[in-house]
Amino acid sequence: MGGWFAEATNWWFLLIAIFIAFAALRVVTATNVVHSALFLVAALAGTAGLFLLLGAQFVAWVLVLVYIGAVIVLFLFGIMITRAPTGPKVEVDNPRKGLAATAAVLTFAVMVYSSVSAFGHMEVTKVGTGTATELIGDQLMGRFVLPFEAVSFVLLAALVGGVTLARKDVPGEDVEEEQ
Amino acid sequence: MSLVQFLVLGAFMFSLGVYGLLIRRNAVMVLLAIELMLNAVNLNLIAFEAALRTAFAGGQIFAIFVITVAAAEVGIGLAIVLLIFRNRRSANVDELDVMRW
Numbered sequence: 001m002g003g004w005f006a007e008a009t010n011w012w013f014l015l016i017a018i019f020i021a022f023a024a025l026r027v028v029t030a031t032n033v034v035h036s037a038l039f040l041v042a043a044l045a046g047t048a049g050l051f052l053l054l055g056a057q058f059v060a061w062v063l064v065l066v067y068i069g070a071v072i073v074l075f076l077f078g079i080m081i082t083r084a085p086t087g088p089k090v091e092v093d094n095p096r097k098g099l100a101a102t103a104a105v106l107t108f109a110v111m112v113y114s115s116v117s118a119f120g121h122m123e124v125t126k127v128g129t130g131t132a133t134e135l136i137g138d139q140l141m142g143r144f145v146l147p148f149e150a151v152s153f154v155l156l157a158a159l160v161g162g163v164t165l166a167r168k169d170v171p172g173e174d175v176e177e178e179q
Numbered sequence: 180m181s182l183v184q185f186l187v188l189g190a191f192m193f194s195l196g197v198y199g200l201l202i203r204r205n206a207v208m209v210l211l212a213i214e215l216m217l218n219a220v221n222l223n224l225i226a227f228e229a230a231l232r233t234a235f236a237g238g239q240i241f242a243i244f245v246i247t248v249a250a251a252e253v254g255i256g257l258a259i260v261l262l263i264f265r266n267r268r269s270a271n272v273d274e275l276d277v278m279r280w
Binding site for chain 1: 180181182183184185186187190191192193194195197198199201202203204205206207208210211212213214215218221222225226228229230232234235236237239240242244246247248249250251252253254255257258259260261262264265270273280
């Protein structure tokens, strides 16, 4: 364990990991929906920091742009439109916390046990040398072009579906279109 | 750095997501917990990519795919929550019992 603390990157990891753990804990325990969404921003920013540490610059900035820039704004709009409980006195959790905590702890135990027994010997090498964005672009347009197109179709379908679901039905509109 | 430290952090985030998914009543907060779980998966993908260093950067590309699908999921999910709120005046998942028999 002494050698673990000798590496400077491990200190960075520890700092960011504590930050992420605290923020993630507050996401699921905060009683205010807006606070919950903003703690998710903190958890995502910490994750982007870890991505930078692991040499995935492109994905880190995609995470910042797409998640912190767009998805959280969407969440805040959703919170405002549905008038979700934002006061401190509203009960936001259901009473079965013990069962939920048991399920979460068991999930954690199984995942930690299996990851340590299967990947305990593996090391993250070449920390600090990033993946060139050029490689990601080449691979997206080469080897992964079919999943890339499929995922773009999913995004288009989600866009159209979201508009269709969320728009208000105007009475008599279909009749006018038939004329 | 060892790989396990990232996997344990990812497992911790995922478990918190499971906990939040199970205890939250408001549908928007359930979606927030799901985002936490997806983020833990992304952390695992990037950590494995950094450990294995595949020639085609598969972990990073799949993390991008996960981010894309998560964005689509949030858009559709919030549209459905909005529709339910408009019809039932409530976005609490424990009050949505119309399909119970």
